[in-house]
Amino acid sequence: MQQEEEKTVQLFLVPTPIGNLKDITFRALEVLKSVDVILAEDTRTTGKLLKHYQINRPLQSYHIFNEHKTVEKIIERLRKGEVMALVSDAGTPGISDPGFLLVRAVKEAGMEVNCLPGPTAFVPALVNSGLPTDRFTFEGFLPHKKGRQTRIQGLVGETRTMIFYESPHRLMKTLEQFAEAFGPARMASVSRELSKLFEENIRGSLADLILYYQEHPIKGEIVLVVEGITGRQISDK
Secondary structure (H helix, E strand, O other): OHHHHHOOEEEEEOOEOOOOOOOOOHHHHHHHHHOOEEEEOOHHHHHHHHHHOOOOOOEEEOOOOOHHHHHHHHHHHHHOOOOEEEEOOOEOOOOOOOOHHHHHHHHHOOOEEEEOOOOOOHHHHHHHHOOOOOOEEEEEEOOOOOOHHHHHHOOOOOOOEEEEEEOHHHHHHHHHHHHHHHOOOOEEEEEEOOOOOOOEEEEEEHHHHHHHHHHOOOOOOEEEEEOOOOHHHHHHO
């Protein structure tokens, strides 16, 4: 029954490991082996994954710099009966990675999309943080320049736990801006290299984290989780 349903799907969104190559589902491997084409954010990165699992399917580049130009061509190929899988370099496509435009276009064309469950970096970072998980907001990457302060100021009164993606060379700037906007005592957690050999989760106040990373230069992919404002913090203002 499941296979009959999947035959009607033109586009699969397939999550890929965020670090450890074993963090991929049996179903994801089955789909990657069965589709006509795999759309990849970086064909070199995806090529390594496919080689590891002995998957030999055609790869096509699909990334943030070419997605506007390629969507219509992909739609035409899907209409002709091709079945495709979309993957990003790591994690679930469409989460701070290319995918939204294609999914919308496929849906608008009346075709089916199926997103498989699988790895995404912010979930383990949130759970590892020790901060409330019942309500949270995923903010992804902050703007680098224009609109950055506006976005941060808009979160000053946010009561939910906040999740951000950040790069190593911008982490200190972000921690300092958060400390200024939210207060240095606000609790937060920095997770890096999730599921990899040197995974690290450091928790403390924003002031503590600033001091820690002044002494410990950071490398690798980062998820920053920040406590929402509490009733106590509101009354302290």
